[in-house]
Amino acid sequence: MADTSRAARSESGRIARVLEQDSANLLEAWIAAQSKVLSARGSISANELRSQSREFISLLQKAIASGASSVDGPDWDDVRGFLADLSKSRAIQGFSPRETAMFVFSLKEPLFERLGAAANPDADTRTTDVWNASLILDELGIYTTEVYQKSREQLISRQQQDLLELSTPVVKLWDGILALPMVGTLDSSRTQVAMESLLQRIVETGSDVAILDITGVPTVDTLTAQHLLKTVNAVHLMGAECIISGIRPQIAQTIVHLGVELGDVVTKASLADAFRLALSRTGRTVTRIDAHVNDRA
């Protein structure tokens, strides 16, 4: 047991030695290799790339020199932290997964060349060294990709959240009349957010009528209709009236074909019709002030 660990230590020591002694040449060769992958974009400056690469080599050298065999161990914290930061920043800058992963993988070629060129006694040792170095770099490369993917997912979920909040504005059309123009596909989470903000606004403004405008909803299926009915019911429970407007001819047909039961929900073809109804429900009418305008029209 002790023998193998000492052997591992001496093997990793050889990799560390190569990294330390030949670091300047290695850096140049590595940067050249990276530039080949990155050439298409050029969204990172040469200086930045150089400093990143230099830092990684020195961190890697320290970690390997520590002799820890597992990349998950505490000795590798610095390396993993560095790669995580790099990967996150590249994910945000819009690098492709390939470009991000190649940061680590492109080190293989120059490193293996140097491991081979070093004064090693026999082919077996050389193969072992290359194998060990390859294992380490593979692990780190996969780690980088994982972090990259996670950052992208976080970015996407944040954008989704933003979209949710932005896409459900409750507008006040008149005293006591609110409208909720819905745009995009209605799924349960969006309906939930829309419903919450609408009900909240009804309480704040003491509104009597809420108009649900679905002009911007591309398709209505049974599920969507169910979401709409839920919203209408909730508005009724709050003591306000709910009118659905903006039902396009195709959607009206779909609703009938699907056999969706809208019950006694008031529906109007256009927002204007719904607004007119809402005004009359709150005891108001729209009239022209100027009789001449009326005549000409």
Next chain:
Amino acid sequence: MERIPILRMGQFLIVSIQVDMHDRLALTLQSDLATRISETGARGVLLDISSLEIVDSFIGRMISNIAGTSRVLDAETVVVGIQPAVAITLVELGLSLPGVRTALNVEKGMAMLRHATGFDGHDAAPGSTPLSESSDDSAAV
């Protein structure tokens, strides 16, 4: 034993739930209210649940039952002050309280009761809607 007070105001009874509703309290309220309606001959019941933050299916059914009982005893029920979260919960539970009148606040609830029962001198003309409570803001747009 803890009870929810039932206040009489003219022809109407007012119930304001200000405490956490538990099942026994709900049952007591139902029977108390039925008794009071028949005693007083009230024509309307206003149930204020604006302080209620948590509802379950039992409380939801209680509200339906109160409305049903009142209707049998010839009194209209208006439930007022349902919080947004409560409304969403009720809808998700599938309890949309059919046949129960709702209003945003006590003031609108009272106006609705007056209209529905035709009491308090404010007999609305036939055809006008329950929402037009003040005629002076119906200025031309």
